[in-house]
Amino acid sequence: MPPRTQYARSGDVHIAYQVFGHGPKNLVLVPGFVSQIETYWEEPNWARWLDRLGQFARVALFDKRGTGLSDRGVAVPDMDKRMDDIRAVMDAAGMETAFVMGISEGGSLASVFAAYQAPRCDGLILYGAFASFESWFPTQEALEELFDYAETSWGTGAALPMFCPDSGHNQAFQDWWGKYERTGASPRDLIEIMKVNSKIDIKDILPAIRIPTLVMHKTEDALIDIEGGRTLARLIPGATLIELEGRDHFVFLGKEGEQILAEVNAFVTGSRPAPVFNxxxxxxxxxxxxxxxxxxxxxxxxxxxxxxxxxxxxxxxxxxxxxxxxxxxxxxxxxxxxxxxxxxxxxxxxxxxxxxxxxxxxxxxxxxxxxxxxxxxxxxxxxxxxxxxxxxxxxxxxxxxxxxxxxxxxxxxxxxxxxxxxxxxxxxxxxxxxxx
Incomplete structure (x- = not known):
């Protein structure tokens, strides 16, 4: 049974979130460029992966403002407001502190939150993430191709092989991804969101992150270049980098998905001294x-x-x-x-x-x-x-x-x-x- 969707108030914006799991530690999952938390549970592999996550952590999921079930049609937010949304979800879920896990583009936001809100972070987990947008779209031409897709084919799921070249040719999987696109953002919202994302460059603040950090990235990730993960691990003091096999970008697929769960489990449940924030x-x-x-x-x-x-x-x-x-x-x-x-x-x-x-x-x-x-x-x-x-x-x-x-x-x-x-x-x- 999927968890109940609730709303947290972040300023005058309503943020859709869910809480599930019964583990002893709190974990906040920061999504990628678009999301729809109820659609997560309609994909069997995603649902199983999330259920497994909830076996060792109490998990909060949310849709960023302007996407999914959160308020739409709001101005495209800067990092400050996005950080406020994480904080609002944590407050609503009763999480004074939590491990913060950022997936894909969500990794940039999670990193900024960990830097500015360190006392509320037990640790930082990054998967398939990057410090600067060029690791995702190295050229303006590549970004324009996404904009063309948004205008002509958004909602069809036809872009799935770009994310998952090894698993993205299954029709049922593409149908689910098409629904995910439609429910995650409108074509116009997507374009506006990606124009803002194209300016992401957080390299200068990464050395200020002082909490335990785990970086995971597939060496042959088809969407985000491995250098994105390597740069994060190099610039965040003491970060651990784990390079995985496979090309599919999604966190929940195949044996790599199982390995990611195992690494997150060990990182979250391991005993570590609390950091001192001077x-x-x-x-x-x-x-x-x-x-x-x-x-x-x-x-x-x-x-x-x-x-x-x-x-x-x-x-x-x-x-x-x-x-x-x-x-x-x-x-x-x-x-x-x-x-x-x-x-x-x-x-x-x-x-x-x-x-x-x-x-x-x-x-x-x-x-x-x-x-x-x-x-x-x-x-x-x-x-x-x-x-x-x-x-x-x-x-x-x-x-x-x-x-x-x-x-x-x-x-x-x-x-x-x-x-x-x-x-x-x-x-x-x-x-x-x-x-x-």
Missing amino acids: RVLAAVVFTDIVESTLRAETLGDAEWRAILDAHDRAVRDQLSLFHGHEVKTLGDGFLATFDGPGRAIHCAKAIEEAVGKLGIPVRIGVHTGEVEVTDDDVRGIAVNIAARIAQLGNGGDILVSRTVKDLVAGSGLDFEDLGSHRLRGLSDEWSVYRAL
């Missing part, structure tokens, strides 16, 4: 009032203090609204952290607007990277980079690093390329962009 990935926001010293000298201490108090209240109001963490004030600015770069930029925009109404010009730098957390401070190169980027700006500027720009693909945010800059105290040049 270093985490964060989006760092550094705000600075332009020419504050000159303004203070011109206005005098009393008037300047009143302006600073109004500035501080306005900044704190926006940090609270966007769930930012105030680390400290810096006299004429703030240092704050966020659990996602998109939220950091939106908050920066709101701060600039709020203090601008007070006649206070600020410049803001945003960077995402690993920081060292103490009781009342954060330290690390990421903080220095955010501060140095802010110093490049003028009043009203919100400047971001390339890492931030890449991670907010699909958010609707626009940027102006300001070129490469050598930041004071840092040896490498950094690409800097102005948020518009």
